[in-house]
Amino acid sequence: MTSESPAVTRRREQLRDFLRTRRARLTPGDVGIVAVGRRRTPGLRREEVAALAGVGVSWYTWLEQGRTINVSVEVLDAVSGALRLTEPERAHLYVLAGLNPPRAGGARGAEVTPELRHLLEAWTPRPAVLRDRYWNLLAINDAARAVFGFDDTDHNCLISFFTNARYRDMHVHWASAAPVVVAAFRAAAAHAPDDPEFGRVVDDLSDASPEFAQLWARHDVGVPVQTVKAVHHPEAGDLFFDMVTLAVVDRPEWYLELYNPRPGSETEDRLERLATRLATPA
Incomplete structure (x- = not known):
């Protein structure tokens, strides 16, 4: 079995930390979820992000853990939407997941400064x-x-x-x-x-x-x-x-x-x- 290169290992570690910090900064109220009882997890839970993105809890957990899984543009966009990522953050997520970043939205119709x-x-x-x-x-x-x-x-x-x-x-x-x-x-x-x-x-x-x-x-x-x-x-x-x-x-x-x-x-x-x-x- 071929060992993973140090660069890929670092990228997976950065993906893990990035997703965790993006999830931690959101509250249930930010995404329209009614919080019930005390919450030990800062920000959103993994299962809440998975539900918002329309993906399986296990799959999202593996993604956040930086495991070797197949990701698609559609799923990354869904996760980006669930985590309320900005355009630069969305592009960063693509790079950390090993995909080419998307084109910047709105550039075509932007005004010349x-x-x-x-x-x-x-x-x-x-x-x-x-x-x-x-x-x-x-x-x-x-x-x-x-x-x-x-x-x-x-x-x-x-x-x-x-x-x-x-x-x-x-x-x-x-x-x-x-x-x-x-x-x-x-x-x-x-x-x-x-x-x-x-x-x-x-x-x-x-x-x-x-x-x-x-x-x-x-x-x-x-x-x-x-x-x-x-x-x-x-x-x-x-x-x-x-x-x-x-x-x-x-x-x-x-x-x-x-x-x-x-x-x-x-x-x-x-x-x-x-x-x-x-x-x-x-």
């Missing part, structure tokens, strides 16, 4: 874009509009890459970049094969762009990397950027794309002149 908007504007005259896991544009600064040709009709980076004529025309290496872009989006979609939103983006773009449909059918998969983005702007001329993508820590499905002028390319001076020109009344 003033702090993030301020960061985007502070990056001006350099372009900055905030997008979600589906590459939907959540917020952009004025420099991104001016440099990349985004307008009010643009709502998704991938769709704009293939359907915004001005955006396409300004990208010096569009044809060679297109397969890489599609392969990166397929890699992102592969992490959530049952998510209909990825399918909606693919279906909409396949109908609008035969080029995308052809590239998508190749099933190439790539990993997003830090890249150099080359743009030929009709007023500013050739612009070269180092693009860095950063995850937003409290919104794990949001990504901040920051474009920094490539050293030695004269891009920074050209951006400054473009910004001055756009800010000067005609």
Whole structure:
């Protein structure tokens, strides 16, 4: 019989302590249970948690003891609800039980905070874009509009890459970049094969762009990397950027794309002149 690794042993110990402390902090009144007589157990009893979660008392006891048992997403969600876990606590329970944590609820419809908007504007005259896991544009600064040709009709980076004529025309290496872009989006979609939103983006773009449909059918998969983005702007001329993508820590499905002028390319001076020109009344 194969012995358990020290890491797994520690995880099971943490699972035991975590469930016990979450159970101990609740009172019967917190969950709508009428308490009768004196209670020697602080917080809820194991059988009460099991009843609230709709699982067997023995199974919940084994889970709390950190035994080797099979757990499912549905059961962990039921236990999370019974123990009134917060979203971070629920994700922590998944990790301790050996499962991938769930996606953070509410991230898709969350408002962009003033702090993030301020960061985007502070990056001006350099372009900055905030997008979600589906590459939907959540917020952009004025420099991104001016440099990349985004307008009010643009709502998704991938769709704009293939359907915004001005955006396409300004990208010096569009044809060679297109397969890489599609392969990166397929890699992102592969992490959530049952998510209909990825399918909606693919279906909409396949109908609008035969080029995308052809590239998508190749099933190439790539990993997003830090890249150099080359743009030929009709007023500013050739612009070269180092693009860095950063995850937003409290919104794990949001990504901040920051474009920094490539050293030695004269891009920074050209951006400054473009910004001055756009800010000067005609």
